Amino acid sequence: MKATTTWxxxxxxxxxxxxxxxxxxxxxxxxxxxxLGATAFEVCLMSYSGCVNTIFNIVAKKMRIEFEALVVDTIGSQKDGAPTFTDVEVELKIDSEASDEKIEKCLQQTLKMCPVGVLFHQAGVNTTYKIEKMQKA
Incomplete structure (x- = not known):
């Protein structure tokens, strides 16, 4: 894996x-x-959100959880003037008939497996989460 940045x-x-x-x-x-684009710091948080979304999808398929919609919001905070994130809240919104317990289990497994989330955790970033079931129209 390689990334190259060109001014x-x-x-x-x-x-x-x-x-x-x-x-x-x-x-x-x-x-x-x-x-002209997001800041590198914003891309970092965007990567966490995208990673949770992708890994949740993978885990949900293995657990046979079907969903019609999935949205992951990540909200990063920098407390006490910290130069980086101190806290991240993951908000998972899902339209699914699966039980709350099954979705909770899927998210817990996702958070353990998400490589970007693991990096945040190893860096000491406090991560909390909540799950919201989307209402059908």
């Missing part, structure tokens, strides 16, 4: 992986950028 202009850069994908990162205008 483009101002505070903006393009990050590529070794599989042909790329993202643009930048700073908001208030911090000297042109707001």
């Amino acid at each position: 483009t202009k101002g505070m903006s850069s393009v990050i590529t992986d070794n599989r042909g994908h790329e993202i643009t990162i930048d700073l908001p205008e208030a911090k000297g950028g042109e707001d």
